[in-house]
Amino acid sequence: xxxxxxxxxxxxxxxxxxxxxxxDTDFYKLLMAQTIYRRHFHxxxxxxIINRTKSxxxxxxxxxxxxxxxxxxxxxxxxxxxxxxxxxxxxxxxKRQMFSPDFIAWLETFRFPAYHxxxxxxxxxxxxxxxxxxxxxxxxxxxxxxxxLRSRAVLRSMGRFELQVLYARAMTxxxxxxxxxxxxxxxxxxxxxTRRRHGFLWQDWCVQAMMxxxxxxxxxxxxxxxxxxxEVEATGTNAHELPMVYAALAETDAELAQxxxxxLADWQQDYEGNLLVILPDTFGTSHxxxxxxxxxxxxxxxxxxxxxxxxxxxxxxxxxxxxxQDPTQKLAIFSDALDIGDIERIYRHFQGRLRMGFGWGTLLxxxxxxxxxxxRLDPIxxxxxxxxxxxxxxxxxxxxxxxxxxxxxxxxxxxxxxxxLTAPARAVLx
Amino acid sequence: xxxxxxxxxxxxxxxxxxxxxxxDTDFYKLLMAQTIYRRHFHxxxxxxIINRTKSxxxxxxxxxxxxxxxxxxxxxxxxxxxxxxxxxxxxxxxKRQMFSPDFIAWLETFRFPAYHxxxxxxxxxxxxxxxxxxxxxxxxxxxxxxxxLRSRAVLRSMGRFELQVLYARAMTxxxxxxxxxxxxxxxxxxxxxTRRRHGFLWQDWCVQAMMxxxxxxxxxxxxxxxxxxxEVEATGTNAHELPMVYAALAETDAELAQxxxxxLADWQQDYEGNLLVILPDTFGTSHxxxxxxxxxxxxxxxxxxxxxxxxxxxxxxxxxxxxxQDPTQKLAIFSDALDIGDIERIYRHFQGRLRMGFGWGTLLxxxxxxxxxxxRLDPIxxxxxxxxxxxxxxxxxxxxxxxxxxxxxxxxxxxxxxxxLTAPARAVLx
Numbered sequence: 001x002x003x004x005x006x007x008x009x010x011x012x013x014x015x016x017x018x019x020x021x022x023x024d025t026d027f028y029k030l031l032m033a034q035t036i037y038r039r040h041f042h043x044x045x046x047x048x049i050i051n052r053t054k055s056x057x058x059x060x061x062x063x064x065x066x067x068x069x070x071x072x073x074x075x076x077x078x079x080x081x082x083x084x085x086x087x088x089x090x091x092x093x094x095k096r097q098m099f100s101p102d103f104i105a106w107l108e109t110f111r112f113p114a115y116h117x118x119x120x121x122x123x124x125x126x127x128x129x130x131x132x133x134x135x136x137x138x139x140x141x142x143x144x145x146x147x148x149l150r151s152r153a154v155l156r157s158m159g160r161f162e163l164q165v166l167y168a169r170a171m172t173x174x175x176x177x178x179x180x181x182x183x184x185x186x187x188x189x190x191x192x193x194t195r196r197r198h199g200f201l202w203q204d205w206c207v208q209a210m211m212x213x214x215x216x217x218x219x220x221x222x223x224x225x226x227x228x229x230x231e232v233e234a235t236g237t238n239a240h241e242l243p244m245v246y247a248a249l250a251e252t253d254a255e256l257a258q259x260x261x262x263x264l265a266d267w268q269q270d271y272e273g274n275l276l277v278i279l280p281d282t283f284g285t286s287h288x289x290x291x292x293x294x295x296x297x298x299x300x301x302x303x304x305x306x307x308x309x310x311x312x313x314x315x316x317x318x319x320x321x322x323x324x325q326d327p328t329q330k331l332a333i334f335s336d337a338l339d340i341g342d343i344e345r346i347y348r349h350f351q352g353r354l355r356m357g358f359g360w361g362t363l364l365x366x367x368x369x370x371x372x373x374x375x376r377l378d379p380i381x382x383x384x385x386x387x388x389x390x391x392x393x394x395x396x397x398x399x400x401x402x403x404x405x406x407x408x409x410x411x412x413x414x415x416x417x418x419x420x421l422t423a424p425a426r427a428v429l430x
Numbered sequence: 431x432x433x434x435x436x437x438x439x440x441x442x443x444x445x446x447x448x449x450x451x452x453x454d455t456d457f458y459k460l461l462m463a464q465t466i467y468r469r470h471f472h473x474x475x476x477x478x479i480i481n482r483t484k485s486x487x488x489x490x491x492x493x494x495x496x497x498x499x500x501x502x503x504x505x506x507x508x509x510x511x512x513x514x515x516x517x518x519x520x521x522x523x524x525k526r527q528m529f530s531p532d533f534i535a536w537l538e539t540f541r542f543p544a545y546h547x548x549x550x551x552x553x554x555x556x557x558x559x560x561x562x563x564x565x566x567x568x569x570x571x572x573x574x575x576x577x578x579l580r581s582r583a584v585l586r587s588m589g590r591f592e593l594q595v596l597y598a599r600a601m602t603x604x605x606x607x608x609x610x611x612x613x614x615x616x617x618x619x620x621x622x623x624t625r626r627r628h629g630f631l632w633q634d635w636c637v638q639a640m641m642x643x644x645x646x647x648x649x650x651x652x653x654x655x656x657x658x659x660x661e662v663e664a665t666g667t668n669a670h671e672l673p674m675v676y677a678a679l680a681e682t683d684a685e686l687a688q689x690x691x692x693x694l695a696d697w698q699q700d701y702e703g704n705l706l707v708i709l710p711d712t713f714g715t716s717h718x719x720x721x722x723x724x725x726x727x728x729x730x731x732x733x734x735x736x737x738x739x740x741x742x743x744x745x746x747x748x749x750x751x752x753x754x755q756d757p758t759q760k761l762a763i764f765s766d767a768l769d770i771g772d773i774e775r776i777y778r779h780f781q782g783r784l785r786m787g788f789g790w791g792t793l794l795x796x797x798x799x800x801x802x803x804x805x806r807l808d809p810i811x812x813x814x815x816x817x818x819x820x821x822x823x824x825x826x827x828x829x830x831x832x833x834x835x836x837x838x839x840x841x842x843x844x845x846x847x848x849x850x851l852t853a854p855a856r857a858v859l860x
Contacts, residue, residue, distance in 0.1 A: 001433060001435060001436045001439070002433075003431060003432075003433035003436070005431060006431045006433070009431070159642060161638060161639065161642040162642065164601065165601055165602070165605040165639070167598070168597070168598040168599075168601035168602050168605070169598075169602050169605075171594065171595055171598035172595070172598050172599050172602045175595040175598070175599075208591060209591065209595070212589060212591040212592065
């Protein structure tokens with residue numbers, strides 16, 4: 001029996017929206033937004049999409065009209081009552097609310113600001129200019145939309161049955177990875193895959209797979225909406241945009257050198273516990289750790305992102321010991337382009353020497369490699385980065401020179417202050 | 431939105447019936463039934479279920495009450511109007527109806543006869559005694575029910591999500607096989623998997639996979655109901671029960687020696703074209719071919735079943751040539767426990783030397799090997815065989831001594847007439 005009402009209702013939608021909620025974003029965006037709300041409400045920045053996988057000419061097969069429709073739909077969204085309630089219910093160990101009433105009140109009035117879209121050389125130039133507190137909210141939905149439109153463009157040519165087999169293959173692949181994780185003793189894993197996901201429903205499926213397969217060892221998802229609906233923990237802390245903007249706003253070289261620590265000083269006023277995780281690699285990890293004040297070593301953990309994970313973990317271990325900390329009480333979160341083999345390798349290497357968490361992103365929620373001809377469903381390395389703050393270019397050095405960004409004179413100045421980019425460049429898969 | 435009516439309706443079923451239609455059976459049962467209807471309407475036989483995989487103690491985990499409910503449900507079935515229409519529409523090349531009006535009229539009044547069920551030593555003794563024309567109809571539904579109840583007993587303990595992944599794995603496996611078939615040039619394949627299927631819906635899925643993957647090279651399904659619903663060809667010809675009963679009814683040794691050819695003489699009065707396929711192995715292929723009248727060599731093809739397929743095909747080639755036939759115009763149908771590797775091997779061996787068709791059964795519709803602990807979803811070798819006819823034991827010699835059956839004194843007599851069982855025994859997987 002066909003439910004006629006449902007069928008008719010489904011056909012009244014003008015589009016099939018990719019992002020349907022303000023909370024369909026990463027938790028760290030909201031944590032960072034609160035910090036921005038409190039301290040940089042009037043700072044203006046520009047975010048821009050950068051497709052590092054130049055060979056994939058997105059604008060050649062993703063229709064501009066469809067892209068605009070999806071972005072315009074996001075601009076109609078506002079926080080719902082149930083979403084507000086969920087945000088208010090997020091607590092530190094049941095004692096203190098993570099989000100203050102004034103920030104939630106602001107978020108209830110928030111609407112996504114305008115975007116600027118142009119085609120250039122087979123790519124979309126998509127930028128967001130305006131108050132940092134507003135433009136920062138675009139990062140995740142913009143990326144999720146482009147990635148899902150790319151998937152949809154490929155899926156459109158497939159038969160109903162071919163589609164079923166496609167998802168059967170993808171499910172089998174994810175489940176095999178989950179079973180390998182199960183076999184891996186105590187490794188805790190979180191979903192960090194919102195931005196590059198194959199699609200919303202697929203990410204939601206992957207989260208359920210992890211819930212059922214890993215039980216308590218599934219640490220949660222970075223996606224707030226899925227965390228709300230599936231009743232799991234929302235995970236995440238902060239990202240490169242904070243030190244990048246703080247650095248760009250610095251008036252002197254001395255202020256610039258202190259900017260990464262200023263971020264942490266502000267952050268620890270707002271957050272505690274598992275949210276106190278250092279992201280040290282924005283301008284090079286080694287220099288950051290050497291110069292860090294001792295209180296930074298007292299934080300709960302560190303995120304190892306652009307550095308080789310074994311090297312990065314060993315460096316953190318040495319640093320904690322040198323600062324009189326017990327590394328076995330510390331948390332290392334690995335999050336750079338992880339696949340199951342990397343997780344196994346890293347876990348076995350550091351087992352017993354520190355606590356580990358794995359932020360598993362693109363290769364959890366978008367591992368469709370080899371499932372379409374010419375790799376047309378393979379994930380790409382696309383990011384949405386802050387480009388300037390109050391009119392000044394932002395800079396990232398990173399531990400991987402492939403990920404460095406900024407105008408060359410600024411790159412030179414930052415290297416004078418934070419040290420040279422000496423690490424070998426490593427290819428960026430996702 | 432939930433369709434409340436559908437949900438409530440679904441919950442009003444007392445059981446979830448496994449066999450829901452008289453046509454949920456193999457096409458060859460109907461072809462044979464028509465021949466029986468015309469010539470042996472009053473012959474009485476006994477059919478019995480034999481589980482050759484003794485290690486699987488079905489009665490220990492399939493509930494007797496549930497088994498009775500399923501069998502009782504089959505006894506409530508009768509041919510529907512649409513099913514009659516479909517049967518009437520089955521033609522030889524659009525010229526002559528395969529099924530005569532009187533046979534269809536009989537089938538419209540047909541109800542499944544009583545069964546006899548007992549537990550013994552961890553197995554079900556399930557037998558059907560009565561007119562051949564009625565009891566013959568039990569073979570396929572009885573097997574399908576036992577096989578699906580066995581699947582269900584295992585599936586019951588699995589979570590919703592685990593089930594989804596189970597089917598994702600199974601779909602991936604079938605699709606990989608279909609892709610290997612696609613790569614295999616012109617090999618035509620038919621679904622012969624009704625009796626040992628994992629379940630009805632799964633067989634239906636496999637047929638759709640073959641339709642989409644193989645296109646014209648998918649020759650059809652042996653399952654009448656699926657053929658009707660999916661609008662593909664119903665395939666099949668005849669089985670060992672015909673020569674076994676004809677042989678048991680023979681009054682003298684001379685009649686016994688002729689029985690296998692009497693079957694074919696009757697058959698070719700009823701059928702033509704692709705339905706003229708010899709099944710030579712009931713009492714040993716070599717003797718059958720040597721003794722066959724020349725008109726048998728004029729038939730369209732041969733089914734290679736219990737003999738090693740390469741050996742059996744080569745023997746058929748030599749025999750056709752010896753009888754002045756052009757083997758490249760002949761059809762060999764391979765159907766014994768095939769998996770994709772066997773199909774590839776056989777196809778490559780005979781390519782260009784004869785026309786080939788593959789009747790793919792259990793390892794198409796029930797290849798869940800390794801998907802449950804301790805092989806609890808692995809297919810088993812279970813058959814439903816005619817045991818006696820008008821009070822006389824039936825006998826099968828087969829090309830594979832593992833498949834021989836009958837009382838020892840009768841086996842000895844048949845071997846005197848048809849030759850000794852000399853072939854090496856080959857293990858029976860399915």
